[in-house]
Amino acid sequence: MLDAIWSALGEAVTPISLLMLLIGVVIGFLVGILPGLGGAVTLALLIPVTFGMDPVPAFSLLLGMYVVSAIAGDFTSILFGIPGEPTAAAMVLDGYPLNKKGQAGRALGASLSSSAIGAIFGAILLMALIPVMRPLMMGISAPELFAAAVLGLTFIASLSSGSIHKGLVMATMGVLLSLVGIDPNLGTERYAFGSLHLWEGIGIVPVVVGLLGGAEVLQSMLDKEGHTKTAVAPHLGGILVGVKDSFRHWWLMLRASAIGAVLGILPGLGGSVSQFIAYGHAKQTSKNPEEFGNGAIEGVIASGATTTAKDGGHLVPTIAFGVPSGASMAVLLGAFLILGLNPGPEMLGEHLEVTLSLVWIIVLSTIAAVILGYLLIRPLAKLTSVTGRSLVPFLIAMLTIGAFSNTSSLDDVWIMLVFLAIGVLSTRFKWPRIPLLLGLVLGEILERYFTVSYTLFQFSWIGRPGVIVIEVIIAGMILFTAIRIALKKRAAKGELLTLGGRP
Amino acid sequence: MSIDTIRPVHGEEGGSRRRRVNKPDLIITSVLLVVFVAAYLMATGWKELAAYFPLGVSGAGAIASASFLVRVLFFPPKPDAPKTDVPESAKSMAEQEYEFFKNLTSRDWISSICWLGGFFIALAIFGIYVAMAAFTVAYLRFQADKSWLFAAIYAVVLGGVIYGAFEIILKLPLPGGLLGLA
Numbered sequence: 043m044l045d046a047i048w049s050a051l052g053e054a055v056t057p058i059s060l061l062m063l064l065i066g067v068v069i070g071f072l073v074g075i076l077p078g079l080g081g082a083v084t085l086a087l088l089i090p091v092t093f094g095m096d097p098v099p100a101f102s103l104l105l106g107m108y109v110v111s112a113i114a115g116d117f118t119s120i121l122f123g124i125p126g127e128p129t130a131a132a133m134v135l136d137g138y139p140l141n142k143k144g145q146a147g148r149a150l151g152a153s154l155s156s157s158a159i160g161a162i163f164g165a166i167l168l169m170a171l172i173p174v175m176r177p178l179m180m181g182i183s184a185p186e187l188f189a190a191a192v193l194g195l196t197f198i199a200s201l202s203s204g205s206i207h208k209g210l211v212m213a214t215m216g217v218l219l220s221l222v223g224i225d226p227n228l229g230t231e232r233y234a235f236g237s238l239h240l241w242e243g244i245g246i247v248p249v250v251v252g253l254l255g256g257a258e259v260l261q262s263m264l265d266k267e268g269h270t271k272t273a274v275a276p277h278l279g280g281i282l283v284g285v286k287d288s289f290r291h292w293w294l295m296l297r298a299s300a301i302g303a304v305l306g307i308l309p310g311l312g313g314s315v316s317q318f319i320a321y322g323h324a325k326q327t328s329k330n331p332e333e334f335g336n337g338a339i340e341g342v343i344a345s346g347a348t349t350t351a352k353d354g355g356h357l358v359p360t361i362a363f364g365v366p367s368g369a370s371m372a373v374l375l376g377a378f379l380i381l382g383l384n385p386g387p388e389m390l391g392e393h394l395e396v397t398l399s400l401v402w403i404i405v406l407s408t409i410a411a412v413i414l415g416y417l418l419i420r421p422l423a424k425l426t427s428v429t430g431r432s433l434v435p436f437l438i439a440m441l442t443i444g445a446f447s448n449t450s451s452l453d454d455v456w457i458m459l460v461f462l463a464i465g466v467l468s469t470r471f472k473w474p475r476i477p478l479l480l481g482l483v484l485g486e487i488l489e490r491y492f493t494v495s496y497t498l499f500q501f502s503w504i505g506r507p508g509v510i511v512i513e514v515i516i517a518g519m520i521l522f523t524a525i526r527i528a529l530k531k532r533a534a535k536g537e538l539l540t541l542g543g544r545p
Numbered sequence: 546m547s548i549d550t551i552r553p554v555h556g557e558e559g560g561s562r563r564r565r566v567n568k569p570d571l572i573i574t575s576v577l578l579v580v581f582v583a584a585y586l587m588a589t590g591w592k593e594l595a596a597y598f599p600l601g602v603s604g605a606g607a608i609a610s611a612s613f614l615v616r617v618l619f620f621p622p623k624p625d626a627p628k629t630d631v632p633e634s635a636k637s638m639a640e641q642e643y644e645f646f647k648n649l650t651s652r653d654w655i656s657s658i659c660w661l662g663g664f665f666i667a668l669a670i671f672g673i674y675v676a677m678a679a680f681t682v683a684y685l686r687f688q689a690d691k692s693w694l695f696a697a698i699y700a701v702v703l704g705g706v707i708y709g710a711f712e713i714i715l716k717l718p719l720p721g722g723l724l725g726l727a
Binding site for chain 1: 569570573574577580581584587588591592594595598599602603605606609610612613616642643645646647649653656657660661664665668669673677680681684685688689691699700703707710711714717718719720722
C-alpha cells in the first residue's frame with residue numbers, strides 16, 4: 043500500500059499532471075468566484091478536453107477545478123454577501139459580517155486555512171477508507187440516509203436566531219417548497235400550478251442567491267451613509283490572524299471536516315446541507331453562540347472546513363461502487379468511463395494507483411488554491427471598499443446571472459426575485475431565513491429515502507443498528523439544546539433579579 | 546401606532562412593558578397557515594403514494610403555524626426594556642439589518658422597487674446587456690450622483706467583464722430577453 047501511495051504521488055507530480063492541475067485551479071477560482079456556473083456544470087464542460095489524456099492528468103484538471111471552485115465560492119460569500127456557489131451559503135452568515143466589521147482579511151485567512159485542512163482531512167479519509175469501502179457502503183441504506191437527513195433538521199434550533207418556533211414554521215415551509223414539481227413515485231404534478239418550469243422543482247441556486255443576496259443588494263441601494271462616505275480600503279492585516287484563529291480552533295476545524303467528509307459519503311447530503319450542519323454544530327458547541335451571525339470566526343472556520351472536506355467523502359461511493367453522491371460526482375463518473383476506468387473493485391485493485399493519485403490531486407490542488415488565494419486576497423478585497431451604491435449594478439448582475447444559470451431560464455430569475463422578497467421581509471420582520479433554506483435542501487432527500495425505507499422495510503428499519511446510532515445522536519442533540527436553552531433562561535432570570543427587575 | 550404592534554392584550558395599562566400583539570408576526574403566520582392548509586387540501590386529491598409526504602408536511606406546518614398564531618395572539622412576549630444608547634457596533638448583525646429596514650421610509654421602498662422593477666422589466670424585454678447598461682448609467686447618474694463619464698465607463702467595463710467571463714471563457718448562455726439581444 044505504501045509503495046502504491048508514493049507511486050501515486052509520482053504520477054500526480056509529473057509535468058503534464060501539474061500543468062493540468064494549475065489550469066484546473068485557475069478555472070476553479072474563476073468558477074467559484076463568479077456566480078452561477080457551478081462545479082458540476084464546469085466539470086461537464088471540461089470533460090471533452092480530457093479525451094485522449096491519461097487518467098491522472100485528466101483528473102488533475104477535473105478534480106483540481108472542482109476542489110478549488112468550492113474554496114473560491116467562499117470568497118464571494120465573505121466579500122459581497124452573495125454565495126458564489128450554493129455550497130458556500132453558510133459562509134455568508136459570519137464571513138460577511140466580519141467583512142462589514144472591517145475584518146475581511148481575517149475572514150478570508152480563516153476560510154482559506156480551514157478549507158485547506160478540510161480538503162486534506164477529506165483526502166486522508168478517502169485514503170483510509172479504501173480497504174474498508176465495501177463493507178462500509180454495504181452498511182448504508184435508505185433508512186440510514188433518511189435518519190441522517192432528520193439529524194440535519196435538528197439543527198433548525200441553532201439556526202433559528204432566537205425563535206425556534208418561527209424556525210420550525212420556516213423549515214416546514216422549506217420542506218413543502220421542496221415538494222413542488224413532479225412527484226418521483228407516480229409522476230403526479232404537485233404544487234406546480236401548470237408551470238412546466240416548476241415540474242423540475244425549485245432550484246436551490248436561485249433560492250440561495252435571492253434569499254441571502256437580495257437583502258444585501260437592497261441595503262446597498264438604500265445605504266444613505268455609504269452614498270457619501272469616502273472609499274476606505276478594508277483591513278487586510280488580519281489574514282494571518284485568521285490563519286491563527288483556524289489553528290486556535292483546531293478541534294472545531296477537525297470536527298467540521300469530519301462532518302463534511304462523512305456526510306459527503308452519503309448520497310445527497312453533501313454540499314450546502316453539510317455546511318449548515320457543521321455551522322449549526324459549531325454554534326451549538328460554542329462558548330459564545332450569541333456571536334454567531336454577527337461575525338463569529340468559529341462560524342467561518344466550520345463552514346470553510348466542511349466546504350472542501352466533503353470532496354474526499356464524495357469520492358468514496360463514486361470510486362467504490364460507481365454510485366455518485368451528487369450531481370458533480372455523476373459527471374465525474376462519466377469521466378471515469380470515458381477514460382476507460384470502471385468504478386468498483388477495479389479501482390481498488392488494478393487501478394489503485396489512480397485512486398490514490400486522486401487523493402494527492404486533492405491535496406496538491408488545495409495547496410495551489412491556498413497560494414493563489416493569498417495572492418488574490420488583496421485585489422479582491424479592495425472591491426469591498428467601493429461605496430455601497432457604486433456596487434449595486436455589479437451585485438444585481440451577479441444575482442441575475444447566478445439565478446439564470448440554474449437552468450438558463452428567465453423563470454429562475456423570477457424565482458430568485460420571489461425569494462429576494464421573502465429574504466427582505468424575513469430580515470425586516472425578524473423571521474429566520476436559514477431554516478427555510480435547510481428545509482428546502484433536505485425536503486427532497488427526506489421524501490426519497492423515507493419512501494424507499496417504507497417500501498423495503500415498512501417501519502422495521504427504525505431498529506437497524508446504523509439508524510439507532512443516528513437516533514441516539516438526534517436524542518442527544520435535542521437534549522443538549524434543551525439543557526442549553528434552560529440554562530440560558532435561568533441565567534437571564536438571575537441577571538434580571540440582580541438588576542432589581544421582575545422575572 | 547407602529548406597524549410592528551397592533552393593540553395591548555393584557556398587562557398593566559400605562560405600564561412601560563405592556564404585552565402587544567406583533568402585527569407582522571400575526572399577518573405572516575396567518576398567511577403561512579393559509580398556505581399550509583391550502584397545500585394540505587390540494588394533497589388530499591392526489592394518489593396515496595404521491596400524497597402521503599405532502600399531507601404530512603403541510604399538516605405539520607399547519608399545526609406549527611396555528612400554534613404560533615395562538616402564541617402571537619394570546620401569549621405575546623413582554624417587550625424588552627428599551628435599549629437606549631446602544632452603540633451601533635454592539636448590536637447584532639441581524640439587529641442592525643432589522644433596524645436598517647425598519648427605518649426606511651415609504652419613499653425608499655418605492656424608489657428601490659422602481660429601480661429593481663425597471664431593471665428586470667428591461668431584462669425580460671431587451672436582455673442582460675441592454676438592461677445592464679441602461680440600469681448602470683441611469684442608476685449611477687441619478688441615484689448615486691456619479692458623473693455621466695463615470696457611469697458610462699462603469700457600464701462598458703461591466704458589460705465587457707460579463708461578456709468576457711461568461712460568454713467567451715465560460716460559454717454560459719445569458720438572458721437575451723424577448724428580443725433575443727444576448
